[in-house]
Amino acid sequence: MATPQPTPLGTATPCCSVRDLVKTYRVGRGANATEVRANAGISLEIRRGEVFGLLGPNGAGKSTLVRQLTGLLRPDSGSVEILGHDIVRHPDRAARLLAYLGQESTALDELTVHLAVETTARLRGLGTADARQATADVIDELALGPIASRPLAKLSGGQRRLACFGAALVGARPLLVLDEPTTGMDPIARRAVWSAVDRRRAADGTTVLLVTHNVIEAETVLDRVAVVDEGRIIACDTPGGLKAMVDGDVRLDLVWREEAPTDLPVVAELSRRAAVNGRRWTVRTDPDDARELVAQVTGGPAFAALDDFSLSTPSLEDVYLLLGGRHEGFEK
Numbered sequence: 001m002a003t004p005q006p007t008p009l010g011t012a013t014p015c016c017s018v019r020d021l022v023k024t025y026r027v028g029r030g031a032n033a034t035e036v037r038a039n040a041g042i043s044l045e046i047r048r049g050e051v052f053g054l055l056g057p058n059g060a061g062k063s064t065l066v067r068q069l070t071g072l073l074r075p076d077s078g079s080v081e082i083l084g085h086d087i088v089r090h091p092d093r094a095a096r097l098l099a100y101l102g103q104e105s106t107a108l109d110e111l112t113v114h115l116a117v118e119t120t121a122r123l124r125g126l127g128t129a130d131a132r133q134a135t136a137d138v139i140d141e142l143a144l145g146p147i148a149s150r151p152l153a154k155l156s157g158g159q160r161r162l163a164c165f166g167a168a169l170v171g172a173r174p175l176l177v178l179d180e181p182t183t184g185m186d187p188i189a190r191r192a193v194w195s196a197v198d199r200r201r202a203a204d205g206t207t208v209l210l211v212t213h214n215v216i217e218a219e220t221v222l223d224r225v226a227v228v229d230e231g232r233i234i235a236c237d238t239p240g241g242l243k244a245m246v247d248g249d250v251r252l253d254l255v256w257r258e259e260a261p262t263d264l265p266v267v268a269e270l271s272r273r274a275a276v277n278g279r280r281w282t283v284r285t286d287p288d289d290a291r292e293l294v295a296q297v298t299g300g301p302a303f304a305a306l307d308d309f310s311l312s313t314p315s316l317e318d319v320y321l322l323l324g325g326r327h328e329g330f331e332k
């Protein structure tokens with residue numbers, strides 16, 4: 001199965017181009033049916049060879065977007081072009097242009113890690129000997145050897161995710177679409193994932209589309225990031241470019257032991273300014289004001305109710321909050 005020949009493209013042609021994508025789910029039946037507009041007109045371009053991220057809270061519409069890019073879900077309207085191919089009209093071509101690691105990968109569950117990777121290689125058109133070699137290489141590269149003969153269903157969440165990532169890598173595709181690939185992984189496995197991505201980028205110019213909740217990961221691995229909220233892209237730039245929007249500010253995080261003592265005037269005043277996420281309160285402000293707030297909170301009776309506090313430079317999460325996004329659903 002050969003990769004389809006894309007139409008001739010200039011080097012400036014994007015790897016992936018999305019225009020005005022709209023997707024509405026219908027939930028329920030009859031008079032009780034409701035509609036959820038998961039993508040409300042999304043346009044973006046992913047350049048060749050870049051690591052492009054989609055960052056946003058739960059339910060923002062990221063997975064819906066990538067499932068349309070991968071040809072698994074048909075948009076209501078709009079276009080998706082990958083390396084010159086119209087994926088809305090020809091969804092069957094997506095499998096030969098991209099490798100997709102979805103959030104749930106149950107299809108391979110009954111197979112051992114070794115067989116899952118080798119079967120994927122065969123399905124992607126590699127001959128027996130090549131598939132065997134590609135499998136051995138990926139198992140070695142991701143240090144999957146000790147679990148290679150175990151069924152995926154019997155592995156821990158992180159081990160399983162790494163094995164599925166390994167399967168996504170075989171039979172190299174020009175675009176890798178990874179939906180939260182490192183969820184549940186320990187730091188060693190995470191590093192193995194990013195090293196493997198880097199190697200493919202350097203060797204083959206592989207383009208990567210990454211869905212993530214993890215702002216630290218987003219800041220370290222992405223070339224550009226689109227911030228998604230309620231089915232729309234509310235900003236798109238390099239992580240540095242986005243963070244420049246909140247330059248000069250610092251963030252103060254306060255974590256209360258239990259309920260915040262809002263009967264204290266200083267805490268009551270803070271509650272009006274803070275983004276509240278459970279016991280964690282976040283205030284973004286200028287450095288002088290932040291110092292003053294720290295002095296007030298730590299110098300009075302509120303201190304006894306504090307579990308932890310920190311002052312830091314802003315992250316992509318602060319950009320997101322500045323842009324009006326909701327607070328829940330980010331990992332740090």
Ligand SMILES: Nc1ncnc2c1ncn2[C@@H]1O[C@H](COP(=O)(O)OP(=O)(O)OP(=O)(O)O)[C@@H](O)[C@H]1O
Pocket residue numbers: 025026027036037038056057058059060061062063064065
């Ligand atoms: N199959 C479906 N049927 C109905 N509604 C759906 C379906 N899949 C997703 N949705 C809804 O569409 C919206 C976008 O969901 P989506 O899974 O794309 O978000 P997401 O940004 O990937 O979220 P998460 O970070 O939690 O994975 C949500 O409101 C969700 O409840």
